[in-house]
Amino acid sequence: MAVVTVPDKNLTLSDTAEIKSHLASIGIDYERWENQRNVSPDASAEEILDAYSDEIEQMKAKGGYVTADVIDIKPDIPNLETMLDKFRPEHWHDEDEVRFIVKGCGIFHIAPKDANVVAVKMMAGDMIRVPRGTYHWFNLDESRTVRAIRLFQDTAGWTPIYTESGLEKNY
Ligand SMILES: [Fe+2]
Numbered sequence: 001m002a003v004v005t006v007p008d009k010n011l012t013l014s015d016t017a018e019i020k021s022h023l024a025s026i027g028i029d030y031e032r033w034e035n036q037r038n039v040s041p042d043a044s045a046e047e048i049l050d051a052y053s054d055e056i057e058q059m060k061a062k063g064g065y066v067t068a069d070v071i072d073i074k075p076d077i078p079n080l081e082t083m084l085d086k087f088r089p090e091h092w093h094d095e096d097e098v099r100f101i102v103k104g105c106g107i108f109h110i111a112p113k114d115a116n117v118v119a120v121k122m123m124a125g126d127m128i129r130v131p132r133g134t135y136h137w138f139n140l141d142e143s144r145t146v147r148a149i150r151l152f153q154d155t156a157g158w159t160p161i162y163t164e165s166g167l168e169k170n171y
Helices: 016-025 045-051 053-063 080-085
Strands: 003-006 011-013 029-032 067-073 097-104 106-110 118-122 126-130 136-140 146-152
Touching: 003 016, 011 016, 016 029, 016 118, 045 053, 045 067, 045 146, 053 097, 053 126, 053 146, 097 106, 106 126, 118 126
Parallel strands: none
Antiparallel strands: 003 011, 003 118, 029 126, 067 146, 097 126, 097 146, 106 118, 106 136
16 A cells, blocks of 8 residues: 655654545545456456446546557666656656556656655556656566556657756655
């Protein structure tokens, strides 16, 4: 389950309802998708998309997403650090960033315009929707492993647009 921290307030949230409500207050949707027992985290991408097809269809209906895929990041991927360097500086997209974690861990930092920076450590079973235009950045933890379902409205909009604020260096 996710852990949410607000570093500037020394606040840590690990209760699902508290996480949901804090993230909602800054415009971020968070859900637990509890059926991960039905599929191995190491199953094929097709099997994973199939196991979560109900949730994916609901998200598509709600957010206008047209495609879903499974991204698989492992520590031995060539040029992993170069790839991560694209997502570690603060940026935004002209497209929602929707991720459901199947395996491993991904850390989102959200920088709302009028509230403190929030770090969301996403674990298996956690779904996050970062709406288009939201300032954020992304990194892996020391396991350098994440497997996640991604949903897209239009993959062309997913290119990061950097704010060049340097804010990420403080967290
Ligand atoms: Fe992003």
